[in-house]
Amino acid sequence: MPSSSTLASSTVDIAVVGGGLSGLVLARTLQEHGVASTVYELDATADARRQGGLLDLHVESGQAALRTAGLYERFRRLTRPQAEAMRVMDKAGTVFIDQAADDGSGEGGRPEIDRTELRALLLDSLHPGRVVWDHKLSRARRLDDGRFELVFADGSRRTADLLIGADGAWSRVRPLVSDASPEYAGISYVDFRVTDAPAKVPASAALVGTGSLFALSDNKNIGGHGGRDLHLGAMLRTPEDWIETRGVDWSDVAAVRACLLAEFADWTPALTDLIRHCDDEITARRVHALPIGHAWPRVPGVTLVGDAAHLMSPFAGEGANAAMYDARELALALIEHGADVESALHQYETAMFPRATDAARKSARGLDLCFADDSPRGLVEFFDRMSAHAAPSH
Template identity: 80%
Template sequence: MPPSSSRSIAVIGGGLSGLVLARILQQHDIDCTVYELDATADARRQGGLLDLHVESGQLALREAGLYEQFRGLTRPQAEAMRVMDKAGTVFIDQAAPESSGAGGRPEIDRTELRGLLLDSLDPGRVVWDHKLRSAARLDDGRYALDFANGSRRTADLLVGADGAWSRVRPLLSNASPTYTGVSSVEFHVIDAPTTVPASAALVGTGSLFALSDNKNLGGHGGRDLHLGVMLRTAEDWLDTRGVDWSSDAAAARAVLLAELADWTPALTDLIRHCDDEMVPRRIYALPTDHSWPHTPGATLVGDAAHLMSPFAGEGANAAMLDGCELALALIEHGDDVEAALREYETAMFPRSSDASRRSARGLDLCFADDSPRGLVEFFGRVGAGGVN
């Protein structure tokens, strides 16, 4: 492989893991190019709030030189949490800290976090409207990249940061994501204290877990609510409701309200008064022990490497730590890229396996016939900060 001064590095995907990787490499004068499928930075919603952990997400931002800017964007009130059942009975009511001091798991809007990373990169570092169609290893060890817009590139080092349905992953692994048994419909309630004051008060300012009968109405509170109805159900449930989720909000609300027919109106009013934009999702995961044999000149980060359910708050944190640890390994080993990849993967495989197993357990705690009992008992053992 060429020396670091002339080596081309292609990062496929402009999510958190790819951007952290690019930022830390840039800090050390190592060039890379991030290829992102979106046409622009604001082409689609980036999701709700994230809680960043000291040992992973926050560590990555420290290495990226962005920690103080991150602290200025956090939302202390969002660190509150409530766990309740379908009747609105509150079992856990954790107050937000008085201030967002050092440590803890401060919350930040995913869009603002991504914007912080994007703004920290040199112009041209991210190339937009480049959806990878295929990648192949050439005889000389480089990788040929074919993009949907017709452009072609080559790279000496290829990093798949392209999410659940990664086009890079098949070069390293035969694994594919499988359905976890949970589907969701996400929605927003804008200015909730004005539109649904009673419901907004019940939700609170932080994380909400309203759990009963293998169902969850949950997400994040505050003025504008980012929520979802999640169900343990068949993989084809979203397709068999007879609803165009993207354009028929009235029909979508009717389906969700029918699923939660015996839930308190204080919770279901959130559905009645939500925005018309609804996003259906099936939750998939890779095997909890996913790994691959060392592949010269290529590796994976983030969901491409260890897609997991969101019910332990680990996915984004693990992804950011991936980008950080891969960057530091590349910096440390200089021209010995293969040593860097081995060091990164050797540490990442057991770490991501542990996070994936905890995420799978978190899903089972939330979706059970007798929920929220299991989650309440879990928090009673480890404290309310154990899962978020």
Template identity: 50%
Template sequence: MNTRHHPITIIGAGLGGLTLARVLHVNGIEAAVFDLEAGRHARTQGGMLDIHTENGQVALRAAGLYDDFLALVHRGGEATRVLDKHATVHWDEGGEDEAGHGGDERPEVDRGQLRRLLLDSLPEGTIRWNRQATGARPLGDGRHEVTFTDGSRITTDLLIGADGAWSRTRTLVSDAWPAYTGISFVETTLDEADTRHPAEAALVGDGMLFALDDGKGFLAHRKTDGSLHIYTALRAAEDWLDTIDFADADVAKAAVLAEFDGWADSLKALVAHADGALVPRKVNALPVDHRWSRAPGVTLLGDAAHVMSPFAGEGANLAMLDGAQLGQAIAAHPDDTGKALAAYEEELFPRSEGKAAESAGGLELCFGPDPLPQLLGVFSGGPEDTDADRGRDGDRDRDGDRG
């Protein structure tokens, strides 16, 4: 089998990898993207993302897609409700002002729609689907050989690991591996909520709902397709999800709801009335200060570089900014890969560490003792503001930049 050479290779077609490919494209630089999925429609998408002014929106501007992104924004999606375990409402803030304008600092967008925007912005053939990388090895002078499950191989002058939390590319530069944070998620969906689940639709409202206490709770948001996406979360042993038969939805619902004795029936209905399968997720994270020594011809972005808990809403935003800044660094130093990677990583490491610390703090706020007054302090702009109020990025492991 012939070994093909690509000057720039991106492993993973998630938001970060696609943003990098797009920024390179607008700068006249070709890249080859490899992804394990069978095609663009194969990957199951998660819920809503809030795209931040200081990172996600910066990336979209660099990609020349900001105006197209605005057309996808869920108007009113920034609405937020905070409830206690008895479903008493303690905070209820709309997502639009009296003129019908939503906030522009963190507008909400459907993750799947955002990904399609990026996919459609790339030339046909940029992404090689159904190509799962199994490993890579250095060949010297910064070049690498990448192998795939189908037995094929490529060589490349510049290898970028955008392949998510369980990145195989990461092993070229780091021995770090994500560790369980102590929090487990179970995802559920209520379809056509306004007509099929009106009580739950009224409970969640137009945007995001938080109901947290006793180290557990419900995080829910309304999607643009009218469905409700719910994360039931709790502190649990790492093997707790493994003890539940998720092949049987009724059995799984009963096992999850058994952990919520004493909670309001209206909140438990977010699980009890769910449509389709329940999806288990363990929340994992790399060390807050994860970084690596400069290695010729290879670097990482997104979850491959800094997977963190979703409780600051930063994962997708950081992945996109990583991709944009790396693309700009390569364009600024087209004949000096070493200088491009050094410039990129110089900004990447401190930025990632700061946001990872925020995310870890957000996790402790949400699942520590007495979270309600702390959340209310966040929303009222008090001293406890750790950004945990915008933790809407919990689908990263599902949609992470995998390869």
């Protein structure tokens, strides 16, 4: 079997479309084995836009990817142990689960890290020039010689022997292997933040706590991450066109607040005050997912990782972890098989499809547990079963 040095010394031109977590983990892991790749990212610069809130990285997936990439110790220095706490409550503020944070001294758990800091860690670990900024892919096509041409929004073109789509939900690489498109998952959410919450809304900040919040009732959710600066979402099970038909100018912050307060009118003020006093940057979105079990026949020279391959709802915490693990497994397969790229892609996809299907099922189940007529009962019972299963027997 060819060694990694075969690929490192070959002339295989590897293009990774997308500079999110999966694309950067892939580039970093290949780099660790002397294999060069080029990441094309649509953002103009590393700090062009906010990257999201906290992520909990799982031992078997996200953490494993960082270990393989040689970044685990640096990652641990950036984690926030207090953010591992979790509270599940209803609209009255009645707390059903109050899980304390880990003390931060262990190697396990699901340590929380700011997504922006994790991306910066990955970017800083790459050789200069590895990421090509301000390159939004418009289309990709296979050339007559089997290589790929990438056409970017600015009109520039590049070619590659191996094309990896790490370009997220609305991937421009996906059509090369699959006709599938993301489908509306039934949930609309309005993303908002509360900066310096203990000073602005002390009672609300105390109720939310330092970690994850699930405030659930009546197919609605105010949830996200606590701490000093809260990153939250007001989420509802709605028709797909709710954002357009609700009659709200989403650029009018006062109108958006009024809309949300009407939707959550019978919720405790300790929760609705989070909306009343949130920052002025508010964004309405929809949750989408690819069909569970999304797969494709082997297509020479191209594959997908992360959301491009298996976009799922965020209600099981699997998305980023699955994406990073995809990148790890693809990189290791390429290194193992050397210049035999097709064997590497076959090995990667054969293992990834069932793994992603399992994660997508968990995510869909998590959505249904959070958004139900009698929530949070289902989620509380789920965590109770998990706790019972994990408890040592005597």
